[in-house]
Amino acid sequence: MAHWPSYLTLTDPDDVIFAERVTKEAERLAERYGYLPYIVERYLELLGNEAEDLLESNELPMPDVLRCNDYKISCSELASRLGEMGFAIAKVPFLPHGYEIAESPISPGATHEYLKGYYYLQDPGSMLVGYLLGARPGELVLDMAAAPGGKASQVLQLTRDSATLLAVEPKRERVKALRSNLQRLGFSNFVIIKGDAMNVSVPASPDRVLLDAPSSGEGIIRKDPSRKRKTTLRDLREIHKRQVNLLRRALSLVRPGGVVLYAACSTAVEEGEYVVHKSLTGLDDVKAEPIVEFPFRRAFEEYRGLRFDDRVSACGRLFPHVHGTEGFFVCRLRRLG
């Protein structure tokens, strides 16, 4: 086990959390699997013997998964149509609208059914997060980083287009994709705001805020292996700062009694537990709700000698080697009324 200096002697815990320290074992595995060594070092520190299982799982390509859009078509009708076209699909047990595509005669994004908005291609972890927000008809929902629209459209689908969705996205190309997807899927109860969620003004305090934070994407290495080497530790520190700012903003916007769902498509503790820990500092009017809908792994309670806020233990993690999904961190926070 690595030994880290006591926090009592440090002014900034970031200096320890983001310190680059790499053991021989981490170097060896990083070279074998093609990662930046600091990532593997973190896996070894947090997961021990499981670290190599995670690295192995990340070598397996992600299966395509679709979310049947039962706002436009019944899922049985969609399954039947795709079956007739030669697709082999199987229901994903923990996703009410999810189907894994085992075989596809053509690209799943090029069928007439896709163009008609009968389904959306969405990774399973991402879809699971969409359910956890728990949006209800009539609620005002803010999606702070909405493009390309997977979870945003899921909010509207699950509420039969009767939650009012404010979807925020700053980037020009991504905002186009967001609009295109929401239109294709047939929804109407949304406003897309092109802007930075840090500055955007909302007409009323939202009942629910979804923050699927911009991240390193370390959780989707199965889909995009370039993520093994894309984010330097310095980049990660900047991403972390932005995530903290966004989560604090989310907590300041949500109405008393309302829910903030924080998610990051990452296996990095710096983008998960440490973000929630920092964001909750000084906020006594926020509680973390345990996620009981799915057997997530419990979030890490400490890292490099830093014990996180007790509320962090209610958050959850998805791991490729445990759940067969992409890597995700999820935390459901409720502002007390």
Place this chain on the structure above:
Amino acid sequence: MQVKAPRLRALSDAELRLIEEFARSIGVKPRAVALNPHALEVPGGAYLDVFDLPTALIRVIEDLRFVYAGGYYVGSLTKSKFVPGLPLAQRLSRLCGLGLRCILLDLYGAKRFLYGERVTNEHVVRFSEGLAVVVDSQGEAIGWGIGRRVRLKTRVEVRVEPVKDLGWYLRRGG
């Protein structure tokens, strides 16, 4: 300095008339196109995107700025006409056979149409002249097309020219 930002607003009478003219031209009532049409006003924009806003959204949009889109997209307005959008074809297609101008294509015709190609004769199952909603053999909208009868030397050819088709979602890249 006040930044002029895109915002949604109710349509003017002149703009509403353009939608009424369009609705009449395809055989439906204006309320079938939109109940609460609002235009997205973009400073310096050459046209206006038009959205049908659910009631709950009307309350929300008043103070919102930097709006990129909102509500059900029905089409766009130039100074002289209304150009229908793809979602509107899907919304209206249930009115095929109830006054709405529709063109029905067979499977091969629908495939060609979705590639943005002209469809002729034997692949046109039911024909209508002028701008019409185009539906496939399942009766589901796949876009807007213009039906034309063209007199050739020995025969009359029926043609359906794509105006907007769902394949656009692919061709624009997502």
